[in-house]
Amino acid sequence: MKTIPIREEQDIVTCRRACREAARELDFNLVDQTRITTAASELARNIYEYAGEGEVVIEQVDDEMKGTGLCLRFEDHGPGIENISQALGEGWSSHRGMGLGLPGSRRLMDDFSLKSVPGEGTKVTVVKWCR
Numbered sequence: 001m002k003t004i005p006i007r008e009e010q011d012i013v014t015c016r017r018a019c020r021e022a023a024r025e026l027d028f029n030l031v032d033q034t035r036i037t038t039a040a041s042e043l044a045r046n047i048y049e050y051a052g053e054g055e056v057v058i059e060q061v062d063d064e065m066k067g068t069g070l071c072l073r074f075e076d077h078g079p080g081i082e083n084i085s086q087a088l089g090e091g092w093s094s095h096r097g098m099g100l101g102l103p104g105s106r107r108l109m110d111d112f113s114l115k116s117v118p119g120e121g122t123k124v125t126v127v128k129w130c131r
Helices: 009-025 030-051 101-108
Strands: 002-006 054-063 067-076 111-117 121-129
Touching (some): 002 030, 009 030, 009 067, 030 054, 030 101, 030 121, 054 121, 101 121
Antiparallel strands (some): 002 054, 067 121, 111 121
8 A cells, every 4th residue: 555645736746656656566458557547647636736635545456356456545635526416527627627537537447436525525536457
């Protein structure tokens, strides 16, 4: 398990590199490594832009049915998300971004979970399973 704090923009790059390395170590193919890295970048950027700071936890997970996977947990104590279904919609962004972060990450990964409490923060957990 590895934890990466997200406090400044450079931490997004650190997160990307760590996620790509973890995916490589688990023998994900190049396409899945890119999917994992892209999702990690989008979700880490959300922490930086919307909450100001938070952390990413990277760990291997094992499931009897699904096998081995890479789990990424993004957690912050920022303002939270008022309308989760709207935030998961294509093209919606409360800032000037492209609105690809949450829905794009959900498409790129196999499992996606989002929990958010307005005023308390947000936790997004994504998993990619080895094929």
